[in-house]
Amino acid sequence: MSLSLSHTHSTRALLFTHFESLLLTSHMNYTADLMMAWAWGFTTLFGSVIPYFYGFYMTILLIHRERRDFEDCKRKYGDDWDKYVARVPYGFIPYIY
Numbered sequence: 152m153s154l155s156l157s158h159t160h161s162t163r164a165l166l167f168t169h170f171e172s173l174l175l176t177s178h179m180n181y182t183a184d185l186m187m188a189w190a191w192g193f194t195t196l197f198g199s200v201i202p203y204f205y206g207f208y209m210t211i212l213l214i215h216r217e218r219r220d221f222e223d224c225k226r227k228y229g230d231d232w233d234k235y236v237a238r239v240p241y242g243f244i245p246y247i248y
Contacts, residue, residue, distance in 0.1 A: 175239060175240060175241050175245040175246070176239065176241045176242060176243060176244065176245055177217075177239045177241070177242060178213075178217055178220075178242055178243055179243075181213045181216075181217060181242070181243055182243045182244055184209060184213060185206070185209055185210060185213060185243070188205050188206045188208075188209040188210075189203075189206040191205060191206075192205060192206045213243075217242045217243070221242070
């Protein structure tokens with residue numbers, strides 16, 4: 152995996168992997184977490200809605216976390232964050248979100 156270190160206008164550096172650029176997503180691990188959460192619910196088929204609460208919970212939690220991280224990084228890195236988003240435009244699923 153190839154890493155790039157982008158020096159920003161602030162005192163912090165922004166680490167960028169080319170794997171993120173290839174997948175076009177910044178949080179591919181969140182996608183895997185959501186797939187796992189929903190798969191556990193689907194193993195029960197549709198006998199009860201209770202196993203699906205975990206999938207709903209994880210979906211809400213991870214979307215909120217991704218949006219919060221995006222805003223925090225935008226505030227911290229400014230224009231450099233816009234360059235990062237241009238290279239990695241999606242949060243979870245390429246061409247969808």
